[in-house]
Amino acid sequence: MAEGQIPIEEYETGNTRHKWDIKKLKSAHKIIAEYNYKKGEVQRGYANRTLYVNLSTGKIKEKPVTKDMKKKFTGGRGFGLKLLWDSIKPTTGWDSEENEIIITTGPLCGTTQYPGSGKSICLTISPSTDIICDSNVGGFFGPYLKFSGFDALEIQGKANEDVVVVIDGEKGKVTVETAPLEEPNSHLLNEQLTITYSSEDTDRSRQKVSVVSTGSGAEHGYWGCLNFSFYDIRRKVPRVKQAGRGGLGSVFRNKKIKAIIVKVEKFDGVSNHPTDPATLAKVGTKLHREIRDLDRYQCNMRAVGTGHLVEIMDAYDLLPTENYRFGSFPKASRIYSPEFYKLFTKIIPDGCWHGCTLACSKTVDGFVVKTGPYKGQKVTVDGPEYETIACGANMSLWDPLWILEFNFYCDTYGLDTISTGTAIAFYMEMYEYGILNKKRCDGLELCFGNAEAVLEFMHRIANGERGEFINIASKGVRRVKDWLIKKGWGNKQLIEDTGMESKGLEYSEYVTKESLAMQGGYGLTLKGPQHDEAWLIFMDMVNNAIPRFEDKAEALHYFPMWRTWFGLNGLCKLPWNDIEPANNAETEEPAKIPEHVQNYVECQNAVTGWNVDKKELILQSERCYNWQRAMNVWMGRGRRKDDWIPYRSMGPVTEMEYLSRKERYDKQLIEKLGLNEKEVEKMELKEKIKVLYEYRQDQYQKLIDSVYYRRGWTPNGVPTPQKMKQLGIDDLKMLKMLQQNIDQDEKAGLNVWGGKYSKGEKPPSTDHKYWKKLD
Amino acid sequence: MEKPKTVKVLKFYTDKCDGCFECEKACSMIHFKTKNGGEQSAIRIFKKGNNYQMHVCDQRGLCQDMCPVGALIRKKNGIVWLDKDICIGCQACVGFCPIGAMRKSDKRIEPFKCISCGACVRSCPEDALELVEKNIDDIKQVVYHKQGV
Numbered sequence: 035m036a037e038g039q040i041p042i043e044e045y046e047t048g049n050t051r052h053k054w055d056i057k058k059l060k061s062a063h064k065i066i067a068e069y070n071y072k073k074g075e076v077q078r079g080y081a082n083r084t085l086y087v088n089l090s091t092g093k094i095k096e097k098p099v100t101k102d103m104k105k106k107f108t109g110g111r112g113f114g115l116k117l118l119w120d121s122i123k124p125t126t127g128w129d130s131e132e133n134e135i136i137i138t139t140g141p142l143c144g145t146t147q148y149p150g151s152g153k154s155i156c157l158t159i160s161p162s163t164d165i166i167c168d169s170n171v172g173g174f175f176g177p178y179l180k181f182s183g184f185d186a187l188e189i190q191g192k193a194n195e196d197v198v199v200v201i202d203g204e205k206g207k208v209t210v211e212t213a214p215l216e217e218p219n220s221h222l223l224n225e226q227l228t229i230t231y232s233s234e235d236t237d238r239s240r241q242k243v244s245v246v247s248t249g250s251g252a253e254h255g256y257w258g259c260l261n262f263s264f265y266d267i268r269r270k271v272p273r274v275k276q277a278g279r280g281g282l283g284s285v286f287r288n289k290k291i292k293a294i295i296v297k298v299e300k301f302d303g304v305s306n307h308p309t310d311p312a313t314l315a316k317v318g319t320k321l322h323r324e325i326r327d328l329d330r331y332q333c334n335m336r337a338v339g340t341g342h343l344v345e346i347m348d349a350y351d352l353l354p355t356e357n358y359r360f361g362s363f364p365k366a367s368r369i370y371s372p373e374f375y376k377l378f379t380k381i382i383p384d385g386c387w388h389g390c391t392l393a394c395s396k397t398v399d400g401f402v403v404k405t406g407p408y409k410g411q412k413v414t415v416d417g418p419e420y421e422t423i424a425c426g427a428n429m430s431l432w433d434p435l436w437i438l439e440f441n442f443y444c445d446t447y448g449l450d451t452i453s454t455g456t457a458i459a460f461y462m463e464m465y466e467y468g469i470l471n472k473k474r475c476d477g478l479e480l481c482f483g484n485a486e487a488v489l490e491f492m493h494r495i496a497n498g499e500r501g502e503f504i505n506i507a508s509k510g511v512r513r514v515k516d517w518l519i520k521k522g523w524g525n526k527q528l529i530e531d532t533g534m535e536s537k538g539l540e541y542s543e544y545v546t547k548e549s550l551a552m553q554g555g556y557g558l559t560l561k562g563p564q565h566d567e568a569w570l571i572f573m574d575m576v577n578n579a580i581p582r583f584e585d586k587a588e589a590l591h592y593f594p595m596w597r598t599w600f601g602l603n604g605l606c607k608l609p610w611n612d613i614e615p616a617n618n619a620e621t622e623e624p625a626k627i628p629e630h631v632q633n634y635v636e637c638q639n640a641v642t643g644w645n646v647d648k649k650e651l652i653l654q655s656e657r658c659y660n661w662q663r664a665m666n667v668w669m670g671r672g673r674r675k676d677d678w679i680p681y682r683s684m685g686p687v688t689e690m691e692y693l694s695r696k697e698r699y700d701k702q703l704i705e706k707l708g709l710n711e712k713e714v715e716k717m718e719l720k721e722k723i724k725v726l727y728e729y730r731q732d733q734y735q736k737l738i739d740s741v742y743y744r745r746g747w748t749p750n751g752v753p754t755p756q757k758m759k760q761l762g763i764d765d766l767k768m769l770k771m772l773q774q775n776i777d778q779d780e781k782a783g784l785n786v787w788g789g790k791y792s793k794g795e796k797p798p799s800t801d802h803k804y805w806k807k808l809d
Numbered sequence: 810m811e812k813p814k815t816v817k818v819l820k821f822y823t824d825k826c827d828g829c830f831e832c833e834k835a836c837s838m839i840h841f842k843t844k845n846g847g848e849q850s851a852i853r854i855f856k857k858g859n860n861y862q863m864h865v866c867d868q869r870g871l872c873q874d875m876c877p878v879g880a881l882i883r884k885k886n887g888i889v890w891l892d893k894d895i896c897i898g899c900q901a902c903v904g905f906c907p908i909g910a911m912r913k914s915d916k917r918i919e920p921f922k923c924i925s926c927g928a929c930v931r932s933c934p935e936d937a938l939e940l941v942e943k944n945i946d947d948i949k950q951v952v953y954h955k956q957g958v
Binding site: 038039041042146147238241267268301302303304311312315318319320321322323325326381382383385388389391 | 870871873874875876877878879882883895896897898899900901903904905907913915918919949951
């Protein structure tokens, strides 16, 4: 184990070093658009303007951030939604010129005193879902963007050749430059650009640069992620965090953006110019102390990051293995967090923004790459985080070193580990059933556990190989489902039930079969099945704290709203509930972590000078959340049919799955469906699966009924003008659009409950137009 | 650079202290150019029972590994030094100091700490303070991000 107190200059990673002719790279750049701006100070958390860049026309301009915009949209994701609403059409496709890449910050973003305050939120029309996808990400870019003068960056149009967008906060200048010679993949590209654009040849100067980039994998297919850099003065490498979900990197490359670079002139602990820095320091220090004293007994984030979840998920039958067929696996202990702890570098402050002492950004330094173009080189691998390790389980890869290899190449090729892992797991199951085979997979033997084939598949995507399978498979589960069905390979129902996507986006890594609330947590998300809106499995399944439909609906109101709030402010969710005050369990609502909610109230007031309370925080979210759902409706989605989820996330699809948990399911047939024991004993397996299938599908529809009702939406899931007005939204174009859609649904007979209510059961309301009472 | 082997740390003689707080005033002169003492002083004197106690940094240096920007370094003379031009005010060192000796005043966002300058020793009319030399290896502490306890 390395000794601590190593002077930063002396720290060694053991990585392969690269020497580049930076002058040559730089001199090949040709400036194609330029814009000088007046540098300004951030005031109370806002730069008070956003930056617009059009790559087709070369136009660069500033847009003011008005008081009204702050009041209605708060910041971050809210600003992103407002900017998109003003710029795109309902028909805008992911690869059209109108589509935008938006990177936003938020009023609390860039605070250094409170852990987890450096997040950027990215938005675009996703190639996977054709609706808005938002993805939050760490790294230095967001804070530096704001300290360079802008609350958000909006890029529209497409360039003709590979370009970089440079925001130079030192000179007050924005340029779009061609960048023909730089490396195509993130880990090298980021290093080159960090050196190129830092003002001096020092590590401190390089720490003032942040790069957003992706890799060659993002050019082909729909899984492109964005890597946000944060230069590590000890390791002397720009490390990366990913805006993973929804194909942001694919849009990025479609616009021929190679990278976005921001350079900050200077910053300190009060660059946000908060109204009350003393309170921020007090509240922040309180949380630092909690982390110091309690993290090791709670989540152990500082030691192993989110990887600590692997053993917990395995223990509760929630770790997705072999494409979510099972929630635990005999070999799982091989990838428990102690195995990664052995590999992680210790001692270094591993926050992805300054002051985050939860420090979950673990790395393996000096990792020897096993395959592909960087074979034999020693590199820093950022992660793996829980989701990436669980992708290993899902593909039945049980060797930490292969998971690291998968993690490294996903990052540098710019592929989202979650979508890539979940999709490959589905292909592997199809391979096992013979629906796919070596020939149909362009020569790849994609069977469970074949790590070499997984990496080969990724290298071929990055190389741009266009075999029929590689081409379609790199677009994800939904497109492969359609392809298999069109080819007539395999049973349609089986394919639809087992491919883990909803709205076109691949699931993140939790088994939800036994938690109805979490099925809703995934299915009712705005962007597609990602757990950042709600994570209710323990509340629902383990603690049975939300037994009735209305309890679940309340949780599916409060938690998505609360979690949305982080994205409006430029914050990370982890320091909210991945560390708890010592007395949290004794509070009235421990799941909400009341003391931490109060911390956030104080932080927002201390930065902005407002005087809000915890209810107002939820209102801030509700405005933006409903706005985004309304935009989904505007784009022809956002209805009950769009909140469909595959049955694999609700219950056992195959006989093997049923039999593997037979006792549990048999018991449910008796206790929940009211069958008697003898009946169940006599039933054929197929019959049991069918009965359970129908029951669980109906439960899900009833859940949706309750949630729509709680949220003030129509029974078909459309936010109502009445609800919007109640939230203070007065955009006439939007209100009119919603009313038109509700009228259309009414004509089509769609404003009805989805659950089948038998005697003694009641829908949330007998009045289908209950929302009108909100007027 | 040759690593320092020893460091001077403050030693307190409780039986000599009469609680005049001249040391705190001298310290806040160093850090904030005021004679306020109290929260603007790196050395703090507290009354416990009939006696006084000193609370101050012992130069163990655990905070260095907490600093994301490398603002905390061990100087040639062995003391742990916070460079406030580099510091970005995150308070990680304040929060993680196991003895609470990294100080923060409302006057500025960057913390401050004892630098064994001796101003307090010189100001003490009762000779209750002394700077004594210690081997760094004997007092050094590092933060291991430990698995489990």
